[in-house]
Amino acid sequence: MASRGSQYQWSARGFIAPGVILVAVLLYLPLLWTTFLSFTEYNGLGDPDWIGLGNFAEMFEDPGFIGSLLNTLLWVVGTLLIPVGIGLALALLTWNLPGGVWLRVPFLIPYALSGIGVGLIWSFILSSNGALDQALGAFGITETPRWLVDAPLNTVVMIIAAAWQGVGVNALLFTIGLNSIPKEPLEAARVDGATGGRLFTSILWPMLRPLTAVVVGLSIVASLKTFDIVLSMTKGGPGRVSETLALTMYKETFVNSDYGLGSAIAVFLTIVTMIAAILYLREQLSKKHEI
Amino acid sequence: MNSRRTKFGAGAAALAASAMLLAACSGGGAADSGETTGTLDFYTNKAAWEPDFDELNGASEASVDISLNTTGYSDADQYDAFIKQSFRTSKSPGLFTWQTGSSLTELVDEGLIAETTDIWSNAVDEGWVTEDLRETYTVDGKQYCVPMNIAYWVMYYNTKIFEEQGIEVPTTWEELDAVAEKLTSAGVTPYYQTSTLFTFQWFQQMVAGTDPELYEGLSTGEVKYTDPEIVDIMNLWLEQQEAGWFSDAGSTVDPAVGLKQGDYAMINFGSFFNGSLDGAGMVSGEDYDMFVIPKTNADLERTPVAVESGPLCVAENSSQKALGLAYSEWWMSDEAQTAWSEARGDVAFNPKATVADPMLAELGSTVASDDYLVYDRYFEATPTPILTVALEQFGAFIANPGDPMPFLETIQAEADKYWADQE
Numbered sequence: 001m002a003s004r005g006s007q008y009q010w011s012a013r014g015f016i017a018p019g020v021i022l023v024a025v026l027l028y029l030p031l032l033w034t035t036f037l038s039f040t041e042y043n044g045l046g047d048p049d050w051i052g053l054g055n056f057a058e059m060f061e062d063p064g065f066i067g068s069l070l071n072t073l074l075w076v077v078g079t080l081l082i083p084v085g086i087g088l089a090l091a092l093l094t095w096n097l098p099g100g101v102w103l104r105v106p107f108l109i110p111y112a113l114s115g116i117g118v119g120l121i122w123s124f125i126l127s128s129n130g131a132l133d134q135a136l137g138a139f140g141i142t143e144t145p146r147w148l149v150d151a152p153l154n155t156v157v158m159i160i161a162a163a164w165q166g167v168g169v170n171a172l173l174f175t176i177g178l179n180s181i182p183k184e185p186l187e188a189a190r191v192d193g194a195t196g197g198r199l200f201t202s203i204l205w206p207m208l209r210p211l212t213a214v215v216v217g218l219s220i221v222a223s224l225k226t227f228d229i230v231l232s233m234t235k236g237g238p239g240r241v242s243e244t245l246a247l248t249m250y251k252e253t254f255v256n257s258d259y260g261l262g263s264a265i266a267v268f269l270t271i272v273t274m275i276a277a278i279l280y281l282r283e284q285l286s287k288k289h290e291i
Numbered sequence: 292m293n294s295r296r297t298k299f300g301a302g303a304a305a306l307a308a309s310a311m312l313l314a315a316c317s318g319g320g321a322a323d324s325g326e327t328t329g330t331l332d333f334y335t336n337k338a339a340w341e342p343d344f345d346e347l348n349g350a351s352e353a354s355v356d357i358s359l360n361t362t363g364y365s366d367a368d369q370y371d372a373f374i375k376q377s378f379r380t381s382k383s384p385g386l387f388t389w390q391t392g393s394s395l396t397e398l399v400d401e402g403l404i405a406e407t408t409d410i411w412s413n414a415v416d417e418g419w420v421t422e423d424l425r426e427t428y429t430v431d432g433k434q435y436c437v438p439m440n441i442a443y444w445v446m447y448y449n450t451k452i453f454e455e456q457g458i459e460v461p462t463t464w465e466e467l468d469a470v471a472e473k474l475t476s477a478g479v480t481p482y483y484q485t486s487t488l489f490t491f492q493w494f495q496q497m498v499a500g501t502d503p504e505l506y507e508g509l510s511t512g513e514v515k516y517t518d519p520e521i522v523d524i525m526n527l528w529l530e531q532q533e534a535g536w537f538s539d540a541g542s543t544v545d546p547a548v549g550l551k552q553g554d555y556a557m558i559n560f561g562s563f564f565n566g567s568l569d570g571a572g573m574v575s576g577e578d579y580d581m582f583v584i585p586k587t588n589a590d591l592e593r594t595p596v597a598v599e600s601g602p603l604c605v606a607e608n609s610s611q612k613a614l615g616l617a618y619s620e621w622w623m624s625d626e627a628q629t630a631w632s633e634a635r636g637d638v639a640f641n642p643k644a645t646v647a648d649p650m651l652a653e654l655g656s657t658v659a660s661d662d663y664l665v666y667d668r669y670f671e672a673t674p675t676p677i678l679t680v681a682l683e684q685f686g687a688f689i690a691n692p693g694d695p696m697p698f699l700e701t702i703q704a705e706a707d708k709y710w711a712d713q714e
Contacts, residue, residue: 045401124543127543128541237686239684250368251679253372254368255679
């Protein structure tokens with residue numbers, strides 16, 4: 001006969017089981033299944049055929065994939081420079097300003113839109129003879145670039161469209177960070193004569209570091225999985241010139257029904273995202289940066 | 292002690308509940324109920340057509356006592372993934388729309404589609420369908436699915452522009468070229484084009500119009516995209532691009548609206564485009580009309596016309612298999628197709644059906660004559676992996692017209708890979 005202790009343990013396990021099973025079924029199982037599929041050839045019907053590293057070899061031999069990888073890197077760099085950079089600038093310029101909140105609020109409104117919605121709006125603006133071309137035409141500028149047709153211009157303008165949406169939330173996060181900085185060191189620095197750039201580089205920036213780490217970390221992860229805005233603005237084209245890794249993964253899986261290759265790209269993207277996030281956060285949150 | 296027992300019991304119940312949840316998630320095939328009347332679950336990627344299918348329920352209930360419970364998807368890729376997944380569950384559909392060509396063969400090869408050979412034999416005997424169309428639905432000598440719709444790829448034109456420029460409908464390729472030149476010199480862009488999705492039609496038109504066997508060879512792998520005949524056709528397309536015959540590929544103006552406002556004079560599209568033009572406020576026969584595009588090679592005996600046909604299929608392991616097949620049989624009849632043509636406003640595949648729109652009725656009877664050769668549209672005739680690359684490459688060529696070889700080589704590289712896998 002089981003002891004009271006073991007009965008208690010068993011009942012505890014019973015209570016934990018639903019949660020554990022749900023996590024296993026909804027999170028671990030798909031991850032393992034996708035990893036398994038990445039080593040197979042599978043069209044979504046019948047049974048997957050094991051082909052070892054074939055999909056990974058095919059992936060790196062495909063110039064379209066390399067282009068997609070480079071576009072994704074452009075997204076990572078562009079997202080750090082524009083939405084994060086402008087977000088920080090906006091937070092700094094409006095912080096401690098009377099009525100500053102009203103200057104930040106308009107930037108937050110686009111955040112309420114979905115990526116597809118942002119893509120549609122900007123498609124109207126940037127398509128040939130769209131709103132931007134017509135506006136430039138009114139000033140006599142008729143020779144305009146083909147915003148969404150020529151690479152890498154199309155990726156750059158899409159990053160700007162994404163920035164239009166992302167600046168507000170980054171500014172909000174940086175403002176929270178600025179507000180959480182203790183008053184004493186700030187006042188001490190001011191007494192010592194620090195203002196403007198000196199105050200920013202010596203006090204604000206170091207003290208914002210934990211929050212900057214989170215904002216930049218989130219931006220890196222978000223830009224690595226850029227999908228919806230590209231799908232709605234260029235569908236990765238013309239040809240494949242504006243594809244990102246997430247879009248390549250989607251196309252291979254659901255358009256070409258090559259679930260194996262799509263899964264291989266998913267595995268690659270997961271590994272890259274994890275490595276980027278771990279390396280970055282480990283570096284940023286390490287003790288050496290403590291003030 | 293009691294409280295511990297209760298906790299133990301509750302824990303066991305929670306575990307049992309999770310086990311039941313898992314069991315519910317797992318699938319498995321369902322036996323055919325054998326019923327041939329009732330409500331049939333129907334899935335389609337043509338969400339916009341849902342009201343038309345609903346409208347047809349009156350006729351099908353009166354005739355065979357079956358009504359459709361339609362679920363429409365508006366995203367084709369999401370829809371394909373859903374259908375493929377459904378074959379693994381007990382919910383595989385009693386009736387669903389699909390594509391002909393390699394997509395259909397793929398499902399048939401896995402034994403997932405119910406055979407419809409008897410339905411086709413009966414329909415051919417009744418004179419409801421042509422033998423040509425039967426070929427499109429044949430895999431290894433047996434028929435699968437029935438045609439949901441049929442569309443011929445023709446040239447739509449803005450009648451007002453043609454009248455203003457004093458242009459007659461061209462009957463030869465030379466006349467068509469002359470029309471394009473005349474329009475260009477009058478400052479009107481002759482043809483519509485886009486760099487996404489529908490990037491194939493002009494290539495399809497010129498290859499099949501030059502030599503139908505050459506076109507057929509591309510779909511079987513016997514002809515290479517880099518063969519001189521194909522390169523010549525691409526160079527001809529390049530000359531036309533450089534002559535300014537095509538519209539701005541980056542425009543996102545709706546094609547029907549573009550034709551209405553005169554952004555271009557002509558647009559090469561499937562005969563389902565009448566619906567879009569009507570929706571844009573144009574009147575069939577007054578504001579717009581259509582003509583069958585003349586053959587590029589005047590020596591051809593018959594004028595090739597691209598046809599697209601989307602199937603209605605029944606899943607082999609569906610619990611509604613008998614019901615789906617009963618509906619499919621009724622669907623082929625002239626009674627059903629007359630009602631469908633009225634609801635949808637489309638060309639009918641059944642020559643005995645009455646087509647509501649006179650323009651489409653005339654097109655149907657014209658193409659059925661011996662002067663025309665019907666061939667499968669590029670979208671269905673080309674295996675999916677090659678198609679995906681080809682659509683992208685034609686899109687890239689349209690966006691930046693130049694030496695066609697790099698584009699053709701990219702398509703051929705995918706074709707080589709595909710055909711090597713098939714051996």
